[in-house]
Amino acid sequence: MQSNNEIVQLAVEISELRQSLKDHNYRYYVLDDPIISDADYDQLLQRLQQLEQIELQQGGEIPADSPTQTVGSRLSHVFEAREHLEPLLSLANAFTDQDMRDFDRRLSEMIGQTLMQYIVEPKIDGLAVNLRYEAGHLTIAATRGDGKTGEDVTDNIRTISDIPWSLTGDDIPEVLEVRGEVYMSKASFEALNAQQQQKAEKLFANPRNAAAGSLRQLDAKITASRHLNFFAYGAGRGIASLADTQSGLLQRFKALGFAVQDFDLLADIEQVLEHYAQWQQKRSTLPYEIDGLVYKLNTFEQQGMAGYVARSPRWAMAYKFPAEEVTTTVRDIIWQVGRTGVITPVADMQPVKVAGVIVSRATLHNVSELQRKDVRSGDCVVVRRAGDVIPEVVRVVIEADRPRGELPDIPALCPVCGAHVEQQDGEVAIRCSGGLSCPAQLKERLKHFVSRGAMDIEGMGERLVNMLVDEPDQSLLKLRSVVDIYRIDYAQFQGREGFGDKKINNLMAAVEKSKSTSLEKFIFALGIRHVGEATARAMAAFFRSIEAIAEADIETLQQVNDVGPEVAMSTYDFFRERHNQDVLQSLKGSGVWPEALPEEEPKSADDHPLAGKVVVLTGTLSQIPRAQAQAALRQAGAKVTSSVSAKTDIVIAGEKAGSKLDKARELGIEVVDEDQLMRWLQR
Ligand code: IVH
Numbered sequence: 074m075q076s077n078n079e080i081v082q083l084a085v086e087i088s089e090l091r092q093s094l095k096d097h098n099y100r101y102y103v104l105d106d107p108i109i110s111d112a113d114y115d116q117l118l119q120r121l122q123q124l125e126q127i128e129l130q131q132g133g134e135i136p137a138d139s140p141t142q143t144v145g146s147r148l149s150h151v152f153e154a155r156e157h158l159e160p161l162l163s164l165a166n167a168f169t170d171q172d173m174r175d176f177d178r179r180l181s182e183m184i185g186q187t188l189m190q191y192i193v194e195p196k197i198d199g200l201a202v203n204l205r206y207e208a209g210h211l212t213i214a215a216t217r218g219d220g221k222t223g224e225d226v227t228d229n230i231r232t233i234s235d236i237p238w239s240l241t242g243d244d245i246p247e248v249l250e251v252r253g254e255v256y257m258s259k260a261s262f263e264a265l266n267a268q269q270q271q272k273a274e275k276l277f278a279n280p281r282n283a284a285a286g287s288l289r290q291l292d293a294k295i296t297a298s299r300h301l302n303f304f305a306y307g308a309g310r311g312i313a314s315l316a317d318t319q320s321g322l323l324q325r326f327k328a329l330g331f332a333v334q335d336f337d338l339l340a341d342i343e344q345v346l347e348h349y350a351q352w353q354q355k356r357s358t359l360p361y362e363i364d365g366l367v368y369k370l371n372t373f374e375q376q377g378m379a380g381y382v383a384r385s386p387r388w389a390m391a392y393k394f395p396a397e398e399v400t401t402t403v404r405d406i407i408w409q410v411g412r413t414g415v416i417t418p419v420a421d422m423q424p425v426k427v428a429g430v431i432v433s434r435a436t437l438h439n440v441s442e443l444q445r446k447d448v449r450s451g452d453c454v455v456v457r458r459a460g461d462v463i464p465e466v467v468r469v470v471i472e473a474d475r476p477r478g479e480l481p482d483i484p485a486l487c488p489v490c491g492a493h494v495e496q497q498d499g500e501v502a503i504r505c506s507g508g509l510s511c512p513a514q515l516k517e518r519l520k521h522f523v524s525r526g527a528m529d530i531e532g533m534g535e536r537l538v539n540m541l542v543d544e545p546d547q548s549l550l551k552l553r554s555v556v557d558i559y560r561i562d563y564a565q566f567q568g569r570e571g572f573g574d575k576k577i578n579n580l581m582a583a584v585e586k587s588k589s590t591s592l593e594k595f596i597f598a599l600g601i602r603h604v605g606e607a608t609a610r611a612m613a614a615f616f617r618s619i620e621a622i623a624e625a626d627i628e629t630l631q632q633v634n635d636v637g638p639e640v641a642m643s644t645y646d647f648f649r650e651r652h653n654q655d656v657l658q659s660l661k662g663s664g665v666w667p668e669a670l671p672e673e674e675p676k677s678a679d680d681h682p683l684a685g686k687v688v689v690l691t692g693t694l695s696q697i698p699r700a701q702a703q704a705a706l707r708q709a710g711a712k713v714t715s716s717v718s719a720k721t722d723i724v725i726a727g728e729k730a731g732s733k734l735d736k737a738r739e740l741g742i743e744v745v746d747e748d749q750l751m752r753w754l755q756r
Contacts, residue, residue, distance in 0.1 A: 199256030250309030692730030
């Protein structure tokens with residue numbers, strides 16, 4: 074019989090061997106860069122096998138991902154959902170000095186007489202990841218996702234040299250979540266785009282997109298070739314045992330082997346504003362893109378006093394930089410036809426670099442904007458680009474000695490298909506009336522349908538969609554609607570340039586796979602006006618099947634989180650349009666139909682005081698966004714409706730509640746305030 078001590082020692086040695094073998098596998102298979110000989114590797118593996126046998130005899134188990142069970146292959150978890158141990162929060166934004174003064178005042182009121190100290194770090198323009206270390210080893214790296222659950226990108230993260238695989242030193246918490254930003258330096262971005270151009274592949278719009286695209290690769294070798302970087306800026310689980318200030322935390326990270334940014338400590342709001350002003354210039358000297366500065370209370374004690382609102386801390390603020398503006402010349406005004414037929418004026422311009430990216434097109438939004446700004450061909454214009462936003466023309470620079478061009482013609486016919494252009498009452502947009510017979514609209518619809526957040530048909534990119542819509546050969550299938558994607562005769566690609574067997578097979582597999590997509594992706598793929606990914610997700614969670622959404626009336630649609638009258642109306646109209654009904658029927662006939670989700674069990678509904686209650690929210694809530702309150706009420710088992718009637722059980726009245734509150738009183742319905750709501754929700 075072994076002593077307790079020996080059992081613990083055995084477990085520790087097994088765990089270390091497994092980790093070390095996983096690391097060696099990774100170096101061998103992904104990085105092509107082993108650091109031990111095959112013989113040494115085999116010895117480690119044998120030792121692990123022996124120890125696992127001993128553990129088995131003692132009633133232990135061998136996990137499926139142990140290197141002894143996965144010899145010769147790497148068990149990959151690429152993009153599997155991973156729940157963070159503690160949620161990843163986001164930051165509130167400030168745009169003016171006044172916003173910052175307000176932030177400072179709020180904090181002073183909360184913290185009281187105690188002296189405050191701010192720490193400031195540049196706000197890296199990349200993507201947040203959560204790195205979980207267990208017993209000092211990096212076990213899971215996940216993207217931010219919705220803040221609670223992200224995608225497993227561990228293999229790809231391990232290619233980043235700023236991220237240690239193991240932490241050394243004393244007092245490392247058993248479980249530690251390190252948070253930070255993955256980014257691509259300006260130099261790597263330029264080099265990558267030059268390479269892409271050479272290979273005639275798509276250019277990345279900015280370093281952030283390039284970083285995101287590089288991290289979401291199935292093959293970690295590609296990620297490794299993209300040279301990503303990482304800065305640590307925070308921690309989730311385990312933070313308390315590392316430090317008691319943000320500056321201490323950053324220093325501790327550095328000692329553990331992470332890259333961290335330089336920071337400054339500031340004593341008051343005047344120093345904060347002065348610091349920000351200085352950085353406007355300094356910004357461009359950094360080797361990576363930043364889009365603002367993050368000011369945080371330095372001590373964790375004071376952070377604790379300030380607390381959180383919704384999903385961001387009250388103790389931190391991102392003071393964003395203003396969008397960069399440059400001037401260039403307009404070559405022409407062109408008209409682009411979008412997915413829903415909206416025709417948008419676009420300035421075609423002399424290429425110019427703005428916020429790190431070369432642009433030659435900038436949107437003019439709509440006809441009335443075009444007329445208000447009075448942009449003409451030949452004009453010198455100010456162009457702006459903020460973050461990911463499409464570049465836009467801000468204004469014309471009128472020069473006395475520069476002759477102006479003609480006023481641009483507003484199209485009466487669609488520039489792509491020649492159908493009449495119409496303008497609906499109350500709308501600024503002009504639209505092509507050609508519907509899906511307009512190739513431009515059709516292409517945009519198809520591109521949306523196959524895109525990643527939607528049906529995610531890999532291999533069916535812009536080029537293939539354009540080719541299949543424009544197919545000149547009458548005897549071959551031309552895509553006329555999304556249904557045709559499931560009727561493609563793959564023989565038609567045989568022998569065509571750029572279509573090897575592998576490519577055709579992959580495409581076939583991707584199309585087939587898309588048939589079993591999730592309900593939320595399917596809803597998003599339909600391209601209902603105003604229904605983006607988040608709304609599609611909320612609709613799926615609420616209705617649980619396509620049939621239920623299709624049947625819902627406008628009132629019911631509005632019960633979904635964040636769905637207002639406009640979204641409800643466009644969804645309602647979508648399912649009542651004959652053409653859409655036909656498309657849905659045909660998709661169903663082709664086996665493209667998401668399974669209905671099982672009825673949701675309201676969490677702890679039985680014992681919650683709101684379970685089964687019909688609740689109306691009215692007035693302004695100050696402690697929680699309305700949408701979040703509605704979602705939490707539903708979680709608690711309540712039914713949230715919009716109007717007060719005899720069926721209503723409880724009315725929750727925020728500030729300035731009006732007629733609904735009066736009606737509740739009239740009907741003798743229980744009325745509670747926001748504090749009571751918060752107490753209920755915190756149960
Ligand atoms: S702190 C609880 N510090 O900006 C606060 N975030 O817009 C967590 N970001 O989600 C964030 N640089 O991905 C912090 N020095 C920095 C940052 C930073 C970039 C990102 C982060 C965050 C996003 C919010």
